[in-house]
Every structure is written in structure tokens, then in C-alpha cells.
Amino acid sequence: MSDVLVVACFVAYMRIKVQLQGQVCWGGWCLIMVAILQLLGPWCLSPHRIWREIMPDRPDPGGDSISCVTCNMILPASFLERRCPRCWKRLHRRKPDALVRTAALVAAGYILYFPAYYYPMSYTLQPGGVQYVTIIDGVRDLINAGFWYLAIIIIIASILIPLLKLTGLSWMLIRVRFPSKRRLVLRTRVFHIIHRIGRWSNVDPFIVALMAPLFSFPGVADVYVGKAALPFALVVACTMLAARSFDSRLMWDAAQSQEDSHG
Ligand SMILES: [Zn+2]
Structure with a gap:
């Protein structure tokens, strides 16, 4: 949420600057950098790749299968109501x-x-x-x-x-x-x-x-x-x-x- 916070800080800063003198200091620039990095992060990192590094995908179970809504692992239907072996989220056919x-x-x-x-x-x-x-x-x-x-x-x-x-x-x-x-x-x-x-x-x-x-x-x-x-x-x-x-x-x-x- 730091990217949203930085945009809010910018708007608040511009509003205040109409009536008061002020300038962005080192803490502000660091927060802006955190926001930029947070925005760029999802473009550089593939969540699926990270999940596969944690635990590789299983081979296609075929037949009746379910998928985990968090890590997208495909599992046989026998895993229904049990926890996903990769992210530990409880598995349902639908939410x-x-x-x-x-x-x-x-x-x-x-x-x-x-x-x-x-x-x-x-x-x-x-x-x-x-x-x-x-x-x-x-x-x-x-x-x-x-x-x-x-x-x-x-x-x-x-x-x-x-x-x-x-x-x-x-x-x-x-x-x-x-x-x-x-x-x-x-x-x-x-x-x-x-x-x-x-x-x-x-x-x-x-x-x-x-x-x-x-x-x-x-x-x-x-x-x-x-x-x-x-x-x-x-x-x-x-x-x-x-x-x-x-x-x-x-x-x-x-x-x-x-x-x-x-x-
Ligand atoms: Zn999962």
C-alpha cells in the first residue's frame, strides 16, 4: 500500500504548499523509492515462478481435479477440504x-x-x-x-x-x-x-x-x-x-x- 500512500502524500503536500512553505526531505524520498520498487516488483517477479521454486507443480492428475486459488497448484479431487501442500490454504472446489x-x-x-x-x-x-x-x-x-x-x-x-x-x-x-x-x-x-x-x-x-x-x-x-x-x-x-x-x-x-x- 506504500504506492497509494505516496500518491496521497503528494496530493496532501501540494494542498498544504498552497498556504505553507515546505519541502520533501530524505524520509520522503526514501518512501517514494519504496513505492516505486513496490510498483515495479510485480513486473519483475512472476508469482507462479516463486511458487514453483517453493514446491514444483505436480504432474497433471487427470480426471476430476481442483486448483488452489492462492498458488494455482492443480491437485486431484481427493484433496478437497484438505490443505494445499504448497501454500497450506484449505482447498475448495469454489470459494x-x-x-x-x-x-x-x-x-x-x-x-x-x-x-x-x-x-x-x-x-x-x-x-x-x-x-x-x-x-x-x-x-x-x-x-x-x-x-x-x-x-x-x-x-x-x-x-x-x-x-x-x-x-x-x-x-x-x-x-x-x-x-x-x-x-x-x-x-x-x-x-x-x-x-x-x-x-x-x-x-x-x-x-x-x-x-x-x-x-x-x-x-x-x-x-x-x-x-x-x-x-x-x-x-x-x-x-x-x-x-x-x-x-x-x-x-x-x-x-x-x-x-x-x-x-
Ligand atoms: Zn496452494
């Missing part, structure tokens, strides 16, 4: 209660989505009064200050990604209930994208968490966390857990069973 858990988390995400955008994410106490800042206000302030590129980051991370995750997972849940073979590959790819980008929604909560203690000048200006911070953090948590709970193979199972019933 347990995937549909119910995902549907409940997506529903909770929709309910929390509206207070997260309606209420202020932060508020500032200053001699002129209290200034409330919602996520949309934050975007508008960045555009007015000339930081349109930061506004685009916030729009993508805080508005579009949570919405994409909720609508994308809803589409997949509907397609398990009302199966279709159309766009199965596209849906599976979208699911993997949703799984990967989920953590980027944490940018805005990180910005508030960084600014609240830094922007504390009693009697002059004091930043506090607003009512929207908790529902927004819960939206992010719900969508991340929903993506983790869902099993994309259920869409393929449903499409196959529909074809079998018509065939």
Missing part, C-alpha cells in the same frame, strides 16, 4: 458462500456510498468560521488552485474506482443468477482488474489522515476528520472484501450449466 458474501458486501457498499459523498470528508476550524470539504469540494478546490492533474487522480481514485467496483461486481452477480456465455472472458478480465485496483480508493482517506495532524494550528486553522471518512473507508473495505469473496469461476459454471440444460 465457500461466495455469492451470499459478495452480494451482502456489495449491498453494504451501495448503502454507504451516498453518505460518503454527501457528508464532509474533513472540516477546517478557522477564525472566519468552519469550512466543510466533501470529496467533490476537494476536487473543485484542486481545480481552482490549478492542480487539475491532482483533481483527476482524486476523481479516478475516490469516485470512479469505487463506482466501477460496485457496478462491476453487481454485473457479475447478476450474470451468475441469469447466466450467459456472452462476454465471459471480458467479465473475467474486468473482475481481475477490480481485484487489483481496489486499494487505490484509499487515496482520499490517506490524504485526510495525513492533513489532519499536519494542518493543526490552534486559533488559526485546524483540520479535522469529517463524517464521511468512516462511511468512505467502509465502502473501500466492503468493495475490497467483496472482490476477494467473489469466485469468477461461478460465472463460467453458471454459463456451462445453462448450456447443458438447453443442450
